[in-house]
Amino acid sequence: MKTVLKKHPLAIRWFHWVNFPILAIMIWxxxxxxxxxxxxxxxxxxxxxxxxFPRSFYTALNIPHRxxxxxxxxxxxxxxxxxxxxxxxxxxxxxGEWRYLLPNRHSFxxxxxxxxxxxxxxxxxxxxxxxxxxxxxxxTAIIVMGLGSIITGLAIYKSAEFAWCTWLCGGYASARLIHxxxxxxxxxxFVVHIVQVVLTGWNNFQAMxxxxxxxKTAKLPLQKETMLEPLPETTQxxxxxxx
Amino acid sequence: MKKPDFFKRTVTISNTSYTKxxxxxxxLFAALVTGGVYAWQWLNNQPKEDLTLKxxxxxxxxxxxxxxxxxxxxxxxxxxxxxxxxKNVKVNGLVGIQDTIDASQWRLQIIRAAGDTLKxxxxxxxxxxxxxxxxxxxxxxxWNQVTHWAGVPVKTFLExxxxxxxxxxxxxxxxxxxxxxxxGIDMKSFLLxxxxxxxxxxxxxxxxxxxxxxxxxxxxxxxxKHLKCIGTMFFSNTxxxxxxxELGYDYYAGF
Numbered sequence: 001m002k003t004v005l006k007k008h009p010l011a012i013r014w015f016h017w018v019n020f021p022i023l024a025i026m027i028w029x030x031x032x033x034x035x036x037x038x039x040x041x042x043x044x045x046x047x048x049x050x051x052x053f054p055r056s057f058y059t060a061l062n063i064p065h066r067x068x069x070x071x072x073x074x075x076x077x078x079x080x081x082x083x084x085x086x087x088x089x090x091x092x093x094x095x096g097e098w099r100y101l102l103p104n105r106h107s108f109x110x111x112x113x114x115x116x117x118x119x120x121x122x123x124x125x126x127x128x129x130x131x132x133x134x135x136x137x138x139x140t141a142i143i144v145m146g147l148g149s150i151i152t153g154l155a156i157y158k159s160a161e162f163a164w165c166t167w168l169c170g171g172y173a174s175a176r177l178i179h180x181x182x183x184x185x186x187x188x189x190f191v192v193h194i195v196q197v198v199l200t201g202w203n204n205f206q207a208m209x210x211x212x213x214x215x216k217t218a219k220l221p222l223q224k225e226t227m228l229e230p231l232p233e234t235t236q237x238x239x240x241x242x243x
Numbered sequence: 244m245k246k247p248d249f250f251k252r253t254v255t256i257s258n259t260s261y262t263k264x265x266x267x268x269x270x271l272f273a274a275l276v277t278g279g280v281y282a283w284q285w286l287n288n289q290p291k292e293d294l295t296l297k298x299x300x301x302x303x304x305x306x307x308x309x310x311x312x313x314x315x316x317x318x319x320x321x322x323x324x325x326x327x328x329x330k331n332v333k334v335n336g337l338v339g340i341q342d343t344i345d346a347s348q349w350r351l352q353i354i355r356a357a358g359d360t361l362k363x364x365x366x367x368x369x370x371x372x373x374x375x376x377x378x379x380x381x382x383x384x385x386w387n388q389v390t391h392w393a394g395v396p397v398k399t400f401l402e403x404x405x406x407x408x409x410x411x412x413x414x415x416x417x418x419x420x421x422x423x424x425x426x427g428i429d430m431k432s433f434l435l436x437x438x439x440x441x442x443x444x445x446x447x448x449x450x451x452x453x454x455x456x457x458x459x460x461x462x463x464x465x466x467x468k469h470l471k472c473i474g475t476m477f478f479s480n481t482x483x484x485x486x487x488x489e490l491g492y493d494y495y496a497g498f
């Protein structure tokens with residue numbers, strides 16, 4: 001017999017894995033578009049530290065002279081990106097999964113403790129439910145970023161009909177820059193996400209496919225004491241800080 | 244509020260049913276990945292229509308239908324003060340542009356019907372009510388510039404020459420005199436109040452490279468539709484040929 005934790009509902013696994021290739025296609029087609037006016041760089045004064053992107057990058061990915069193609073993919077897959085994201089948000093709202101995902105009033109303090117723990121500076125991680133404070137912030141931020149991509153995207157794509165989006169973004173050029181920065185944000189998120197998944201190991205990873213994770217029976221009583229039963233409202237969030 | 248009992252989401256199952264669940268999940272996952280790869284290959288193997296994969300071309304056309312609903316005959320883009328307009332206006336495309344053109348010989352040719360062409364001189368166009376448009380010009384490449392133009396609104400022009408009948412048509416087509424550059428524009432966008440037959444830039448006659456003597460300024464569309472040096476104007480219920488749409492771009496190309 002095995003005791004398993006039903007960690008990820010099927011819907012969340014579906015949205016997660018469907019989003020991955022769609023976002024990849026959006027980023028790729030976005031680069032095809034960006035190439036046609038590739039002016040962004042990180043600079044200090046006149047000193048250019050990094051230009052987005054170097055010629056070698058474009059050559060390696062076969063980017064140049066594909067603006068029209070990029071636009072045709074971008075403006076088709078945008079619907080899938082938007083639809084999948086919207087369904088995910090609706091699902092988390094109506095299923096109650098949002099309770100594990102949204103940061104709460106302790107998350108920002110706890111996120112530091114998680115970070116220090118991950119960096120092996122702090123011995124104990126703060127107690128958590130499905131996700132730790134840093135994950136809550138990251139997984140909520142990525143949804144806010146998705147919304148940001150849609151608003152900045154509309155501001156660029158339909159600047160007359162969605163003039164309020166363009167205004168909200170501080171103008172057309174600014175909307176394009178924010179749209180780009182958000183994309184870089186996804187790429188950084190992806191890198192950190194992959195590193196974390198690798199470090200956390202197979203049992204955690206396979207749960208994103210199977211949905212279930214074996215609960216080690218030896219650990220169960222311990223979890224029961226410290227985590228399983230909701231602690232009294234007043235002591236729960238601060239247990240480890242006081243220790 | 245009820246506290247979430249995440250760690251209570253446990254079940255105790257037999258080893259066999261555990262294995263079964265895991266195997267089924269991985270098989271379904273593999274099926275999803277395979278399906279995704281096949282869908283991607285299918286899409287990329289579709290025939291092309293004007294250099295764009297047919298399903299994507301259809302999506303662009305559907306997008307036009309979805310978004311065009313928000314346009315009405317009074318839609319205007321944001322306008323700027325004269326001081327905001329740049330002095331060095333970018334010149335980006337020279338297809339169809341000639342080195343010289345004799346404005347006294349030039350006529351705007353409006354094809355009212357087969358064999359019935361109205362010819363209008365630049366001086367006649369300048370007699371019509373003039374409208375200045377200072378707006379954020381956007382190139383499909385991604386850059387934008389606040390630029391200052393003046394000319395006669397298309398709608399005013401058509402009414403003056405008693406051409407209101409053509410407003411029932413679906414599209415307007417424009418061509419350079421040498422027919423090397425050509426665009427098709429949906430009538431709804433063509434008749435918007437800021438769409439002008441333009442003969443001035445920054446208060447002076449259009450420079451040669453900006454489409455002297457007359458060009459189109461249509462602020463709800465990308466620069467590719469702002470045809471420089473108009474020779475012929477015609478109307479149609481089918482899509483007129485469009486230079487960049489034939490090279491893979493969205494036909495509508497509007498905001």
